[in-house]
Amino acid sequence: MEQPVCLRPATVREGKELEMNQQNALSPEDYLEPECVLCMDPAHLDSDVVPVPQQRIKDRLDYYMNKKDYEGAERHLLYWLKEAERGLDLRGRLLIDNELIGFYRKTGKKEEAFHFCAEALELLKKMDFEESISAGTTFVNAATAYSAFGEYDEALGLFRKARDLYERIPHTPPHLLGGLYNNMALTYQALGHYEEAFQFYHHAMEKMALVPGGVLEQAVTCLNMADAVAEQSGLEDGEEEIGRLLDRAYEFLQDKSAPHDAYYAFICERCAPCFSYYGYFAAAEELLQEAKMINERA
Secondary structure (H helix, E strand, O other): OOOOOOOEOOOHHHOOOOOEOOOOOEOHHHHOOOEOOOOOOHHHOOOOOOOOOHHHHHHHHHHHHHOOOHHHHHHHHHHHHHHHHHOOOHHHHHHHHHHHHHHHHHOOOHHHHHHHHHHHHHHHHHHOOOOOHHHHHHHHHHHHHHHHOOOHHHHHHHHHHHHHHHHHOOOOOHHHHHHHHHHHHHHHHHOOOHHHHHHHHHHHHHHHOOOOOOHHHHHHHHHHHHHHHHHHHHHHHOHHHHHHHHHHHHHHHHOOOOOOOHHHHHHHHHHHHHHHHOOOHHHHHHHHHHHHHHHHHO
């Protein structure tokens, strides 16, 4: 039986960067990032296993990434990967492999990202985790990396495997499904398959409506949809729909259920350029000013 696992889902809430691509769309390679790692019960480990300190690894990684010390972050992850291998800790290895997938995707290192995608997927087989929520999240993380480097067909195959698992497993948390659907939509959009992209954007919106504080993710999804409309129909023909989506995104950002914390400031800073691109200069300036006030209070 699978031990308890909690791999971080790919959503924007993890505080990773949201960048605009050349068309001023929200870039999927920065939008998507693995979330938490393996949560396990040490009592269920084999006696020969020496587990790595998962929470300590995660906390220290966050410290390096917040400082933008990428060399330190890489050194940290590779050190603990060796420790997990030495201690026969497969769960620890899967945790770190997932973090390395996201790290190398973020830093633009394709070969390294794909190496750890393959390693993580092989570990799922070795651990007999392929029918678990943990596997679904690993599929999403690997698919995100493939999509970021333009390997869209490979990405879609993994996204579909994750979708099959998530939708079959009872009580899959809505934020996992929301993140998956959003990621799939971004990949379909990159391929120019707009009908499928809009379908999954709508699915993502429905699921994130069930998540406490999910309004910020809904705002980002609206902006992604606006970019998809612009790509499909052009700015002139799509003007009315783009405006509706921008208005809705702005309403989500103003929703009082979203705490005005550092994460809110981050989202405001990253969404503002999209509003500005479509001529919503006042909204963009307001978001930037709100982010500045929050950051100054921190």
